[in-house]
Amino acid sequence: MINNFTKLEPRTLQTVNWAVTVGSVFICLLILPMRLPGMELLSVSPNWLLIWVVAWSVKRTGFEGAIAGLVLGLIQDGMTYPDPTHAVSLAVVGFLTARLQKQRYIREDFISISLIVFGMAILAATITAIQFSWHSPAASTEMANRTLGEIWTNHQRIALSSAILSSLWAPAVYYPLNRWWEMVETVVQPQQNKLKNPSF
Amino acid sequence: MYALRRWWDRNGVKLGLISLAVGSALLLRQTQGALVFETYRWLTQPFVRDPAEVATQAGTPRERELEQRLVELESQNRELQKLLKYVDQRSDKGVTAPVIGRSSDHWWQEIILSRGSDDGIQPGFIVSGIGGIVGRVVEVTPHTSRVLLISDPSSKVGVTVSRSRNMGYIRGQSANRVIMVFVDKVPDVRKGDVITTSALSRLFPSGLPVGIVESISFNKSPAPEAVIELSAPISHLEWVIVSPNPKVAEAKAAEEKEAAQEPAKPFLNDEVQPEPQNQLTEYNLPQESIQQFQNRPEAELPAIAPPQPSASPQPPPDPEIEAIPPVESEASSPVTEPPPIEELAPVETAPVLPAPIEAVPPSIDTTDPEEGSGNP
Numbered sequence: 001m002i003n004n005f006t007k008l009e010p011r012t013l014q015t016v017n018w019a020v021t022v023g024s025v026f027i028c029l030l031i032l033p034m035r036l037p038g039m040e041l042l043s044v045s046p047n048w049l050l051i052w053v054v055a056w057s058v059k060r061t062g063f064e065g066a067i068a069g070l071v072l073g074l075i076q077d078g079m080t081y082p083d084p085t086h087a088v089s090l091a092v093v094g095f096l097t098a099r100l101q102k103q104r105y106i107r108e109d110f111i112s113i114s115l116i117v118f119g120m121a122i123l124a125a126t127i128t129a130i131q132f133s134w135h136s137p138a139a140s141t142e143m144a145n146r147t148l149g150e151i152w153t154n155h156q157r158i159a160l161s162s163a164i165l166s167s168l169w170a171p172a173v174y175y176p177l178n179r180w181w182e183m184v185e186t187v188v189q190p191q192q193n194k195l196k197n198p199s200f
Numbered sequence: 201m202y203a204l205r206r207w208w209d210r211n212g213v214k215l216g217l218i219s220l221a222v223g224s225a226l227l228l229r230q231t232q233g234a235l236v237f238e239t240y241r242w243l244t245q246p247f248v249r250d251p252a253e254v255a256t257q258a259g260t261p262r263e264r265e266l267e268q269r270l271v272e273l274e275s276q277n278r279e280l281q282k283l284l285k286y287v288d289q290r291s292d293k294g295v296t297a298p299v300i301g302r303s304s305d306h307w308w309q310e311i312i313l314s315r316g317s318d319d320g321i322q323p324g325f326i327v328s329g330i331g332g333i334v335g336r337v338v339e340v341t342p343h344t345s346r347v348l349l350i351s352d353p354s355s356k357v358g359v360t361v362s363r364s365r366n367m368g369y370i371r372g373q374s375a376n377r378v379i380m381v382f383v384d385k386v387p388d389v390r391k392g393d394v395i396t397t398s399a400l401s402r403l404f405p406s407g408l409p410v411g412i413v414e415s416i417s418f419n420k421s422p423a424p425e426a427v428i429e430l431s432a433p434i435s436h437l438e439w440v441i442v443s444p445n446p447k448v449a450e451a452k453a454a455e456e457k458e459a460a461q462e463p464a465k466p467f468l469n470d471e472v473q474p475e476p477q478n479q480l481t482e483y484n485l486p487q488e489s490i491q492q493f494q495n496r497p498e499a500e501l502p503a504i505a506p507p508q509p510s511a512s513p514q515p516p517p518d519p520e521i522e523a524i525p526p527v528e529s530e531a532s533s534p535v536t537e538p539p540p541i542e543e544l545a546p547v548e549t550a551p552v553l554p555a556p557i558e559a560v561p562p563s564i565d566t567t568d569p570e571e572g573s574g575n576p
Contacts, residue, residue, distance in 0.1 A: 018217075026236070026239075029233075029236045029304075030236065030239060030240050030243065032304035033237075033240060033300075033301030033302055033303070033304050033312050034240075034301060035301075035302050043375070043435065044306050045302075045306075047306070067218055067222070070225075071221045072225070074222070074225040074226055074228070074229045075225045075228045075229060075233065075236075076304060076305065077229050078228045078229035078230065078231065078232050078233040079232070079233035079236060079237070079304040079305075080303060080304050080305035080307075080308050080310070081305070081308055082229065086305070125306070128307060132307070146353045146354060150353050154307070154353070158306040158307065162306055
């Protein structure tokens with residue numbers, strides 16, 4: 001099946017590539033409200049959008065990672081509450097994952113991706129908890145009800161369970177997406193090089 | 201210019217894609233993820249079970265007996281209310297809705313229902329499960345609605361102990377337990393007491409069952425607290441009932457009314473106001489005596505607490521008198537001299553709030569003996 005795609009025109013392949021990317025985001029969004037057996041620990045589910053952002057940013061630049069985090073964060077804001085925004089934590093995760101220079105320091109396999117996701121999930125939960133504590137004495141009615149103690153007790157539970165679950169589920173998102181992007185790169189890159197240095 | 205052109209050639213597509221992505225994300229954010237939720241609902245539709253199936257499953261003979269007794273008591277209650285000419289604004293209309301999802305975030309406790317604005321659901325509607333209230337609707341799309349659960353730390357609901365009418369509010373603890381914070385320093389509450397929504401709650405109508413007291417700690421610093429076990433199984437809800445909220449409609453009407461009149465009004469006044477007026481008509485206080493009471497010189501002020509021989513010939517006790525001035529002072533403030541009213545205000549603002557609470561017990565006293573006599 002992948003061979004069929006390699007025969008496509010580069011432009012068509014790029015379009016299909018974008019469709020696959022957007023489709024994978026959409027699937028992640030659809031899984032968010034779902035609680036299937038094995039997807040819940042202390043009533044916390046994996047952070048699918050964070051896994052996607054990590055999978056996207058691992059082989060891209062910091063800017064691309066941050067933009068992806070921003071976009072997914074804005075969408076998640078719409079699906080829950082925009083205050084405090086999810087865009088900050090996901091953008092930071094995207095940027096840092098891209099800056100890890102994984103190829104240089106860590107061997108590429110599922111374990112390392114899981115490790116990155118584990119760390120990033122804890123980081124994301126911490127950023128959100130800081131956002132909550134920052135706002136907690138403010139006038140915003142819905143957030144003012146959370147006391148600092150509650151926020152940080154919740155943070156422990158959320159950070160640990162979401163980190164464990166997300167790192168276990170990370171390969172399910174990373175593996176197919178990575179295969180696809182690698183394939184697209186192998187097809188598009190030589191052709192682009194050919195276009196850049198045409199041999200007359 | 202050439203450099204700019206070259207930069208555009210290289211990055212134009214990228215820039216376009218980025219703005220497209222950010223734009224569509226903002227659009228999704230503005231529409232509260234309606235597209236995602238509608239698709240989600242469409243996908244989960246085949247897996248939703250029939251409510252009749254669930255209803256027949258839950259029903260031991262004991263439960264059925266209790267249900268039948270409840271129906272009997274409800275109809276009896278309705279008859280008695282009719283006799284008393286009691287006006288019930290609550291309508292029993294409700295939409296049964298399957299729960300198709302949970303919160304898309306770890307920090308908020310929410311459920312997603314498979315019924316939306318097409319079925320008449322609006323933000324602010326009350327959601328109850330088997331056993332008691334569950335939460336209220338915060339967002340609706342044509343076919344789905346998002347419900348903020350009462351177990352969420354951000355939802356604060358005014359509740360009362362149904363036995364002793366002690367007031368307080370509950371705070372979610374993100375599980376099947378909530379914390380009730382009392383208003384009184386020494387509340388009359390025991391383990392096993394039933395907790396219902398109070399009449400002072402601005403989001404929920406009064407008298408809806410919430411849960412049962414599990415443990416009490418009287419030595420919490422600002423006010424005593426109790427752990428309440430929610431009676432609805434919040435963590436595994438399958439079907440819920442969504443019903444219109446009379447409080448929200450009232451609040452809207454009051455807001456419109458307020459907007460039409462002058463804006464400056466104290467908090468809770470629109471809810472408390474009817475009570476003093478009723479008392480005023482009930483006791484038939486002559487207008488002159490009330491004004492006399494207000495126009496007294498400052499020297500007599502300390503004599504408010506003990507019964508005053510000189511200025512007040514009227515029989516009713518202090519609370520009733522104290523409940524009057526807020527209504528009266530607004531009308532008569534330009535006429536009377538300001539100092540006495542300002543002096544009165546701090547003394548009286550505190551008792552005004554408890555007034556409706558104090559007005560409740562007579563009705564309890566009438567119900568309690570019935571319960572007592574019914575048991576043996």
